[in-house]
Amino acid sequence: MSNKRALLWHIQCAIFFNMNSGFDFIPSGTVTSSNGFLAGATYAGIKKEENLDLAILTSEVPCVAAGLFTRNRIKAAPVVLCQRRLSDRKATGVVVNSGCANACTGEQGLADAEEMTALVAAAIGAPPEQVLAASTGVIGEMMPMAQIRTGIKRIALSREGGHDMARAIMTTDTVPKEKAVKVEEGGYTIGGAAKGAGMIHPDMATFLGFLTTDAMVEPVFLQSALKQAADVSFNMVSIDGDTSTNDTLLLLASGLAGNEIITSSTGQAVLFQQALDALCIQLAKALALDGEGATKLFEVTVNGAPDRAAARQVARTVVSSPLVKAALYGNDPNWGRIMAAAGRSGVEIVESKIDLYLSHICMVKAGRPQPFDPAEAVKRLNRTEVTFTLNLNLGDGSAVAWGCDLTENYAEINSHYTT
Amino acid sequence: MSNKRALLWHIQCAIFFNMNSGFDFIPSGTVTSSNGFLAGATYAGIKKEENLDLAILTSEVPCVAAGLFTRNRIKAAPVVLCQRRLSDRKATGVVVNSGCANACTGEQGLADAEEMTALVAAAIGAPPEQVLAASTGVIGEMMPMAQIRTGIKRIALSREGGHDMARAIMTTDTVPKEKAVKVEEGGYTIGGAAKGAGMIHPDMATFLGFLTTDAMVEPVFLQSALKQAADVSFNMVSIDGDTSTNDTLLLLASGLAGNEIITSSTGQAVLFQQALDALCIQLAKALALDGEGATKLFEVTVNGAPDRAAARQVARTVVSSPLVKAALYGNDPNWGRIMAAAGRSGVEIVESKIDLYLSHICMVKAGRPQPFDPAEAVKRLNRTEVTFTLNLNLGDGSAVAWGCDLTENYAEINSHYTT
Numbered sequence: 001m002s003n004k005r006a007l008l009w010h011i012q013c014a015i016f017f018n019m020n021s022g023f024d025f026i027p028s029g030t031v032t033s034s035n036g037f038l039a040g041a042t043y044a045g046i047k048k049e050e051n052l053d054l055a056i057l058t059s060e061v062p063c064v065a066a067g068l069f070t071r072n073r074i075k076a077a078p079v080v081l082c083q084r085r086l087s088d089r090k091a092t093g094v095v096v097n098s099g100c101a102n103a104c105t106g107e108q109g110l111a112d113a114e115e116m117t118a119l120v121a122a123a124i125g126a127p128p129e130q131v132l133a134a135s136t137g138v139i140g141e142m143m144p145m146a147q148i149r150t151g152i153k154r155i156a157l158s159r160e161g162g163h164d165m166a167r168a169i170m171t172t173d174t175v176p177k178e179k180a181v182k183v184e185e186g187g188y189t190i191g192g193a194a195k196g197a198g199m200i201h202p203d204m205a206t207f208l209g210f211l212t213t214d215a216m217v218e219p220v221f222l223q224s225a226l227k228q229a230a231d232v233s234f235n236m237v238s239i240d241g242d243t244s245t246n247d248t249l250l251l252l253a254s255g256l257a258g259n260e261i262i263t264s265s266t267g268q269a270v271l272f273q274q275a276l277d278a279l280c281i282q283l284a285k286a287l288a289l290d291g292e293g294a295t296k297l298f299e300v301t302v303n304g305a306p307d308r309a310a311a312r313q314v315a316r317t318v319v320s321s322p323l324v325k326a327a328l329y330g331n332d333p334n335w336g337r338i339m340a341a342a343g344r345s346g347v348e349i350v351e352s353k354i355d356l357y358l359s360h361i362c363m364v365k366a367g368r369p370q371p372f373d374p375a376e377a378v379k380r381l382n383r384t385e386v387t388f389t390l391n392l393n394l395g396d397g398s399a400v401a402w403g404c405d406l407t408e409n410y411a412e413i414n415s416h417y418t419t
Numbered sequence: 420m421s422n423k424r425a426l427l428w429h430i431q432c433a434i435f436f437n438m439n440s441g442f443d444f445i446p447s448g449t450v451t452s453s454n455g456f457l458a459g460a461t462y463a464g465i466k467k468e469e470n471l472d473l474a475i476l477t478s479e480v481p482c483v484a485a486g487l488f489t490r491n492r493i494k495a496a497p498v499v500l501c502q503r504r505l506s507d508r509k510a511t512g513v514v515v516n517s518g519c520a521n522a523c524t525g526e527q528g529l530a531d532a533e534e535m536t537a538l539v540a541a542a543i544g545a546p547p548e549q550v551l552a553a554s555t556g557v558i559g560e561m562m563p564m565a566q567i568r569t570g571i572k573r574i575a576l577s578r579e580g581g582h583d584m585a586r587a588i589m590t591t592d593t594v595p596k597e598k599a600v601k602v603e604e605g606g607y608t609i610g611g612a613a614k615g616a617g618m619i620h621p622d623m624a625t626f627l628g629f630l631t632t633d634a635m636v637e638p639v640f641l642q643s644a645l646k647q648a649a650d651v652s653f654n655m656v657s658i659d660g661d662t663s664t665n666d667t668l669l670l671l672a673s674g675l676a677g678n679e680i681i682t683s684s685t686g687q688a689v690l691f692q693q694a695l696d697a698l699c700i701q702l703a704k705a706l707a708l709d710g711e712g713a714t715k716l717f718e719v720t721v722n723g724a725p726d727r728a729a730a731r732q733v734a735r736t737v738v739s740s741p742l743v744k745a746a747l748y749g750n751d752p753n754w755g756r757i758m759a760a761a762g763r764s765g766v767e768i769v770e771s772k773i774d775l776y777l778s779h780i781c782m783v784k785a786g787r788p789q790p791f792d793p794a795e796a797v798k799r800l801n802r803t804e805v806t807f808t809l810n811l812n813l814g815d816g817s818a819v820a821w822g823c824d825l826t827e828n829y830a831e832i833n834s835h836y837t838t
Contacts (some may be wrong), residue, residue: 074762074770104758104770106787139755140788245759322741336558339523340664343493351493351523368525369559408827 006350022185025282026217030162033191035214036060036256041168044151046099046137046144052168054151055161057210058093058124063252065091065132066223068230070206070247077104077113078133079248085129089219091252092126094210095119095152098171098195099137100144103245112143119152134208134248136171136195138153166193169208177286181275186268188215188257190275194234194283206244207234209283215272218263225273226251233280236316236401237288251276288382288402291295293409297402299327299387305397312345312399315392317345319403328386329405332378335363342390355391425769441604442694444701448599449581452610454633455479455675458580460587463570465518465563471587473570474580476629477512477543482671484510484551485642487649489625489666496520496532497552498667501537504548508638510671514538514552514571514631517590517614521554521562526808531562538571553627553667554564555590555614585612588627596705600694604686607634609675611693613653613702625663626653627675629704634691635674637682644692645670655735655820656707670695708803709822712828717820718806724816729766731818733809738766738822747805748824752796754782761809772809 032039040220043053054268068088069079095116102109117131124131135143166176173195180191196207217225230249255261262268289297300318303312320339327334335356342349356364360379361372380386451458460474486505488498504510514535521528536550543550554562585595594616599610615626636644649668656766674680681687708716719737724730737743740760746753754775761768778799780791799805 072759072762073766073768101755104755104786104788106781122478139758140783170642179776245755245762334557336520336523336664339493339558340491343491343664347492352525364523364559367523369523411626 003233009318021274021276021278022271023181023183026180026182026189029191030178031057031165031191031193031210031212032159032162033180034189034212034254034409036251036254037162037191037212038159039165040155041161041164042151042154044097045147045366046097051170052164053099054097054148054155055165055168056093056095056120056152056155056157057165057212058253061254061256062090062092062126062130063254064217064219064222065089066219066226066251067132067250067252068226070244072245072247074103074245076101076246077109078102078106078135078137079246080110081113081117082132082134082248082250085132089223090130091250092130093120093124094132094134094250096134096165096208096210097137097148098168098169100135100141101139101246102135102143102286103139105140105142108142110122112145114150115145116143116148119149123152132250134250136169136206136208136246139245162191162193165210169193169195171195172292175290177283177290179279179282181269181279183271183275185263185271186215186257186259188213188259190215190279191419192279192283194287196287207247207249207287209234211249211251211279213251213253214255214257215253216257216261217272218261221262221264221269222251222253225276229274229276229280232400233284234287236312236399237284237403243278257390270379284398285367285402288404291404293407293408294404295329295407296383296405297385298325298404299385299400299402300396301387301389301400302392303389303398304392304394305347305399306395307397308399309397311397314342314345314347314349314392315399315401316386317341318390319401322343322406325403325406326333328381329407331378331381333358333374333381335364338388338390339364349392350394355393357389359387425624439746440693440697441690442600442602442697445599445601445608448596448610449585450476450610450612450629450631451581451584453608453673455673456581456610456631456671457576457578458584459576460580460583461570461573463516464566465516467756468578470589471583472518473516473567473574474584474587475512475514475539475571475574475575475576476584476631478631478671478673480673480675481511481545481549482673483636483638483641484508484672485638485645485670486551487645487668489663491664491666492521493664494664495520495554495665496524496528497521497554500532500536501531501553501669502665504551507614508642509549510551510669511549512539512543512551513669514550514556514765515584515588515627516556516567516627517588518556519554519560519562520556520558520665522558524559524561527561531564534564535567535571536578538568539725542571551669553665553669555588555625555627555665558664571757579612581612584629588612588614589613591711592709594709596702596709598698598701600698602634602690602694603636605676605678605681605690607632609634609698611698611702613706615706625668626668626706628653628668630670630698631667631686632670632672633674633676634672635676635678635680636672636691637680640681640683641670641672643683644695647692648695648699651696652703653706655731655818656703656822657773688689706819707823710823712826713823714826715802715824716804717823718804718819718821720806720808720819721811721815722808722817723811723813724766724818725814726786726816727818730816731820732766733761733811734818734820735762737807737809738820743826744822744825748801748826750797750800752777752782752793752800755818757807757809758783768811769813772812774812776808778806
């Protein structure tokens, strides 16, 4: 086994079997649980309803920064700004708003995003190019800059401000998503807040995520660790198959924990990656469960795929299937829809080799239906977390994806968003 | 312009501008409108509710036959059977049922499909290998062969039987889909019946389609004409993004019209293709409008794509977007969702070049929002047919795709299908 594969295997074991994890989730942890980070939020008047809609996250010291962004060809102004500014892998603060996406807004949109960061930079005493921006909301409307200028002045920053920030980034989300893990051995913390009730899809869909750590981390490793964590978490979540113009995931590392610098070649890299993966998976599962109109979380594990990429593809196709999601909502043990979704995933699966389980109930063995107790199946479907496992029996590729059920409320919520 | 491109252009002009089409839709036309075809149906007891669920289509003479099938890796038994039997491009009859997909049923499923065709072959006096089969319904259940044996005996064949056949293939469809065109110049007819309320998606999703013609057509051209027609019709329809194990499109040509044989090199080929395309497009639009829970038909035209494949990809991504479909349901002129869907289609679009129209209302010009009257936009969205046009201004590729809105009823219908 190569070093890289050994590392991945180690990480997966640690996460899935929770063996000697070396880190713990902090009760009420959030994006400002890491040492040196402050946040605050206000209702600036961007949203119609009076809810927090503008937030600032800052670090007491300049940070090493990593970012991942939408692959949509239509990129919102703040995404363009972040991609430019992260070329030096440094940042000190982030300004974020909900209610307006600042997408399809041209040069003025970019100027508005720049002004927002300049105002925050002035307030915190940092160079403007060290402040990043993110937005979520309606596409094609200009930023209401008068309200934003006033709003930024009003925001008070504090160690507890992460909770308000987690609320300020919500759109159709019903609950804030925020978590933090403490890595005892390294003496550092990783925290985060995310949003994304609608348009969540594999491949970084709308979705905003802000992560912080007080660990000292080498910049190139920080970026690769973020990519790896996103690949096993946010990129394995699907709510509706749409991806957005604004997807942004940022990770700022302040280095205030005073640890020995973590690089890809240090032993601490494995632990850091495990903790970051675990944090992102918890946030991703929270996003899936809070999918628009959703009533339950849907976890699909694919084993025995030809390789990891194939396993990911099958798992993501199954959790994205509207028919599977609707059956899940109705507690309907219609496993044929899972087989059909796997069959159209693009992976060369072999029907006669497939085993399919609902929790521990075997529904299909070697491609053939197995007798099962429908009442017991309905009981297991009628839980807040429903798990399916597909064994393709073709190789050793594995992956886990998360989704939610499709309910009448999805159409209801999404048919009246701008009006 | 190459001959092929000239041909395509000719066809598109004829269809979209209805110039000298050379063919007419027959009032109450159906799959048995072509000379020499008979059909009949019965309630065999496969469905729980007493509705027609078993049908036979036959020709008075052996036919040249063409077929297209699902690309799902999980293929139902009747699909496997058809693919084997069509190697000689000949068929005389088809047996089809709804209520049971005969998928994931292994060797027994294949034996059952073979027995169904053998029973029909005996009844019509044809060799068993000249009878094809198709099924639609729940995956993973064995065919109720006792009922099917009795049912096949009960079916009476007639020239009018196409109407019953169109009903017998319905699952969650609310209306039968059947059409026929008469090509005066060639003296022949093309008829068809199709089903597919759920799981309809670009790339031949569950969907059954049965086409007949009394034209005499060269077998290889018949297959290529069917592929071309499917590519501009059924493969451009999306209802929910799922594709099935059972998709089947068959075309039988009896040759009874006594026309000069149509080959790809004869002048008649263009007219035959036009008529076949038009028939398939009408059936495809009927499928889209009858999408599960749908209240309106949604037509997206993409112009100015780098090539035709790119235009198809963008058009299909937009009509498949759950967020676009939900906005359509709510008469919400949220054009940003269309831009975002186009942006994630995988085509290298350029934001600053895009024009977007709702009917004739320009909503986006060169990537920037244009002022429009929201009341007028809502009025146009509140119609049974809503059309959007995206001009990418990158090349000369064009395509049209059809879909429907996403309503609360979709989740309702699909959450209780097997139970």
